[in-house]
Amino acid sequence: MKSFFTTAACIITLAFICVSCNSNSSESKQEVAVPKDSSGRKWWKEAVVYQIYPRSFKDSDGDGIGDLKGIISKLDYIKNLGVNAVWLNPIYTSPNDDNGYDVSDYRNIMKDFGTMEDFNALLKGMHERNIKLVMDIVVNHSSDEHEWFKQSRSSRTSPYRDYYHWWNADRGKPAYRYSLFDINHDAWRYDSLTNAYYLHYFSRKQPDLNWENPKLRQEIYSMLKFWADKGVDGFRLDAFGFAAKDTTFPAWPSGFEKDFMRYYAMGPHLHDYLKEMNAEVFSKYDVMTVAEGTGNTLQDAHNLVDADRNELNMAYPFEAVDIAKKEGYSLLHFKQVFTKWDSTFADKGWLAVFLANHDQARMVSRFGNDKPEFRDLSSKMLNTFILSMRGTPYCYNGDELAMTNAGFNKIEDYNDVATLNEYQHQKNIGGDLKKFMENVMFSCRDNGRTPFQWDSSNNAGFTTGKPWLKTNPNYKLINAASQENDANSCLNYFRKMIKLRKDNAVLVYGKYTLIDKDNPDVYAYTRELDGKKFLVLLNFTGKNAIVKTGLDLSKAKVLINNYAATSITESLKPYEAAVIEL
Numbered sequence: 001m002k003s004f005f006t007t008a009a010c011i012i013t014l015a016f017i018c019v020s021c022n023s024n025s026s027e028s029k030q031e032v033a034v035p036k037d038s039s040g041r042k043w044w045k046e047a048v049v050y051q052i053y054p055r056s057f058k059d060s061d062g063d064g065i066g067d068l069k070g071i072i073s074k075l076d077y078i079k080n081l082g083v084n085a086v087w088l089n090p091i092y093t094s095p096n097d098d099n100g101y102d103v104s105d106y107r108n109i110m111k112d113f114g115t116m117e118d119f120n121a122l123l124k125g126m127h128e129r130n131i132k133l134v135m136d137i138v139v140n141h142s143s144d145e146h147e148w149f150k151q152s153r154s155s156r157t158s159p160y161r162d163y164y165h166w167w168n169a170d171r172g173k174p175a176y177r178y179s180l181f182d183i184n185h186d187a188w189r190y191d192s193l194t195n196a197y198y199l200h201y202f203s204r205k206q207p208d209l210n211w212e213n214p215k216l217r218q219e220i221y222s223m224l225k226f227w228a229d230k231g232v233d234g235f236r237l238d239a240f241g242f243a244a245k246d247t248t249f250p251a252w253p254s255g256f257e258k259d260f261m262r263y264y265a266m267g268p269h270l271h272d273y274l275k276e277m278n279a280e281v282f283s284k285y286d287v288m289t290v291a292e293g294t295g296n297t298l299q300d301a302h303n304l305v306d307a308d309r310n311e312l313n314m315a316y317p318f319e320a321v322d323i324a325k326k327e328g329y330s331l332l333h334f335k336q337v338f339t340k341w342d343s344t345f346a347d348k349g350w351l352a353v354f355l356a357n358h359d360q361a362r363m364v365s366r367f368g369n370d371k372p373e374f375r376d377l378s379s380k381m382l383n384t385f386i387l388s389m390r391g392t393p394y395c396y397n398g399d400e401l402a403m404t405n406a407g408f409n410k411i412e413d414y415n416d417v418a419t420l421n422e423y424q425h426q427k428n429i430g431g432d433l434k435k436f437m438e439n440v441m442f443s444c445r446d447n448g449r450t451p452f453q454w455d456s457s458n459n460a461g462f463t464t465g466k467p468w469l470k471t472n473p474n475y476k477l478i479n480a481a482s483q484e485n486d487a488n489s490c491l492n493y494f495r496k497m498i499k500l501r502k503d504n505a506v507l508v509y510g511k512y513t514l515i516d517k518d519n520p521d522v523y524a525y526t527r528e529l530d531g532k533k534f535l536v537l538l539n540f541t542g543k544n545a546i547v548k549t550g551l552d553l554s555k556a557k558v559l560i561n562n563y564a565a566t567s568i569t570e571s572l573k574p575y576e577a578a579v580i581e582l
């Protein structure tokens with residue numbers, strides 16, 4: 001799986017979502033030609049996934065941190081978006097070195113977020129509204145405050161010793177391993193208690209679990225069953241591509257860290273672990289699975305998700321989200337990447353389609369244009385894109401409102417462990433801190449984590465207390481309440497676009513064909529299924545653009561358009577987006 005750290009700050013954008021399921025349930029009753037893939041129609045192919053970052057979504061008790069009761073209070077908002085699945089970032093007990101991606105108890109709820117009763121009520125409330133819940137499972141590593149690690153580090157003979165990767169210092173220093181979050185970039189941390197080093201690909205407080213150990217694997221399967229028995233509908237496997245390691249820890253060529261994915265992803269036995277997990281857990285429940293990332297090659301991606309492999313359900317590739325840089329990006333490149341992934345999965349396997357998540361800066365700031373005159377138009381255009389592609393769309397909370405990067409210019413305003421540690425690293429090595437901060441302002445993942453903008457009251461209506469991360473000052477302008485009653489708002493456009501997808505299986509399963517391939521300004525493609533043909537036109541620029549479709553548009557019916565035009569020509573206005581029935 002390729003995963004990405006988009007700035008010098010090593011801002012991680014790994015995402016390995018997996019949701020596995022055997023359900024035949026489908027909201028639409030349309031007769032649809034089943035794709036050739038042996039897995040056929042599935043609810044998770046037809047779903048629109050809404051990703052919620054719980055820490056920033058809605059605070060119910062004024063402590064400045066979003067919580068489960070907060071999400072419960074917004075279930076009707078979520079339902080009214082039209083989405084039918086929610087991916088919740090980790091909510092388990094955690095000391096929050098990496099905001100819940102350092103779990104100290106996999107079977108309990110983080111105190112900041114509430115209680116197990118709150119969780120049960122949340123799941124019930126979602127199911128009552130026909131919304132599926134996908135849990136984020138963090139098992140490449142745990143927290144160093146997990147009981148397993150406390151036991152493991154206590155003595156070399158602890159029964160938990162082999163739950164983690166240790167290298168006794170008597171053997172000398174282990175071969176260098178790069179850490180994504182460590183101040184010194186060193187993934188081996190010396191622990192004097194037993195005179196040994198432990199491995200942590202992420203922060204020092206996130207020791208890597210040893211998947212070679214069958215006892216550890218059984219613990220994880222049992223934990224997954226605990227959640228599946230509660231009735232959750234899917235699992236996203238965080239950073240799981242890193243889980244398998246060559247535990248002899250051979251030396252790698254110097255400079256390997258510049259291409260560390262090649263060495264870290266898809267280690268030995270990864271597929272064995274996934275097949276075992278599938279046999280022991282996923283196959284026994286009606287759950288869908290998605291892993292973060294897709295390995296190093298297109299074949300790796302297929303091997304992770306093709307139905308006959310009995311591993312995961314859905315590939316979550318990062319290649320496209322990595323394209324956007326501070327300097328801009330090439331639409332030709334963007335089109336080429338999405339087209340390549342579509343054609344690779346045209347007959348077999350299934351893809352997630354996304355332009356943002358909790359490890360990314362805001363979609364509209366990276367892929368669109370967040371200047372006031374173009375913010376709404378370009379955000380609507382990007383949502384038209386995500387929701388009209390083949391594959392399951394993943395929409396990140398706040399992107400339905402066109403929330404933008406906050407771009408804080410002081411390091412003190414950031415919370416992200418990757419950014420703070422890399423800042424320290426740059427300081428230690430005499431790096432260019434000005435340049436570093438310029439990158440952070442554009443691409444730090446905290447840009448996507450500022451509190452959700454509910455209304456124009458204090459702190460955007462997110463909390464009555466002091467928010468854990470500063471609110472984006474533009475909340476008075478961009479918020480859900482002001483968009484609710486505006487028929488032309490981003491929020492209402494997003495709802496319309498979801499409805500269009502739900503009402504038209506052609507947008508889910510239809511064949512995708514890129515047209516006017518070399519057009520540097522416009523992304524145009526058709527979707528076809530059972531005699532229905534839709535054309536999608538997207539102007540990715542802030543100027544008028546011409547598209548050459550080679551199609552007769554005179555009788556075309558406009559199904560949705562972000563300028564509310566009822567007829568379409570081959571001349572598109574700035575950031576114009578349209579879906580047309582031919």
Ligand code: GLC
Nearest residue numbers: 012014098101202238239359
């Ligand atoms: C994944 C998560 C990211 C986290 C990292 C370590 O990439 O998406 O947020 O920091 O794993 O758990």
